[in-house]
Amino acid sequence: MDDGDVPTSRRPLVRPAGLTALADALRALPPSCGPVRLVGVDGHAGSGKSTFAGRLAEALGGAPVLHLDDIASHTELFDWTGRMRAQVIEPLRHGGPAHYTPYDWTARDFGPPRVLKPAPVVLVEGVGAGRRALRPWLARLLWMDLPAEESWRRGRSRDGADLREFWDGWVRAERRHFADDPSRPFADLLVRQGTTGYEVLPGPAGHPRRGPAHDSR
Template sequence: MLDARPAVRQTFAELAAWVRARPPRLGRVRLVAVDGPSGSGKTVFAGRLAEALGGAPLVHTDDLLDGWDDQFTFWPRLERLVLDPLRQGSTPTYRAYDWGSGTFDGPEITVEPAPVVLLEGVSAARRGIRPSLSFAVFVVAPPDLRFRRAVERDGDDSVAFRAYLERWRAAEDRHFAEDETAAAADLIVDGAAATGDDSFMRRGR
């Protein structure tokens, strides 16, 4: 999934300027999707971009999933609780999913309808939302690195967790191939490259 062309360093300040220059397409909001496979570095990248955008609101799709089996079918919930209110200029508020209890009893999250809102997670840049996106990012990294990151992040090296993770990875690979997510993205990011907080490595754009 890595682009063979050389990576080029770019600053988050430059990317933030690109994003601000794009027209809003979700009502008055510039919605930026940060997509890519699990463990690629989406969350870190999205957090740094949010900071470069002056603390732009950041929505994580994992907070809207009803467990492992809701990998892609969560989207109507995201539309109802987050995207539709933003389109209408109102302020979404929802309860995050608690992966420990398996319920939506996590922290209450409020998303201000700011000029730019980031949506991060697997399938965040899926085909159905593209007309409403102002900018789409796809983050990539080698499979072995992504696997190690996922295990370290969740602190679970059990056989059961690895089975869930393998099933998840296979499903996301099928999704990205069918959806042609990377080809449609405005920016491909090398999530394996070590950079400072003010820059990242882009590929193929």
């Protein structure tokens, strides 16, 4: 649920070379989930998470990206924490590969398992990537800093009239989720997209993430 452009910021932007520097900084972090540096990319639906995560993964030399669209489903838009922990977090935490069953949004069913190897950096992209149940396992949380209404407008425009009813339900569910379990206040970095690159700013968290042994949220 992410793509498109947002207004150019007046501040300097992080262009491809800057993404390389960000990638280097992420690699230098201590592992947060077994041997893995798990990095969350959260934000409103339509804010550009998938595009940014893909470009950051390239800068990381082909880092795996777990899309939360593969973990969620029509009946569990946000109630997927148990499946995420069982299929992804626990295997990675113990140093092994994860095997998760991606959801097919057309067939409305879960498909055959996919393997997610314990790479040095693994990106988790999607609405709710920074939820409280996952934060203890994140080395960094990045928030795509585009307001909700603008993000949803972009998403609706991209997906067209056929998904209008889905979007109506999604917006209500997303509002409820972030009212109960906000991610942005815990973001280590804010990411803003312009026409020529990305701007990466310090996030509201205001301090380095300390890791699961010290984070009881």
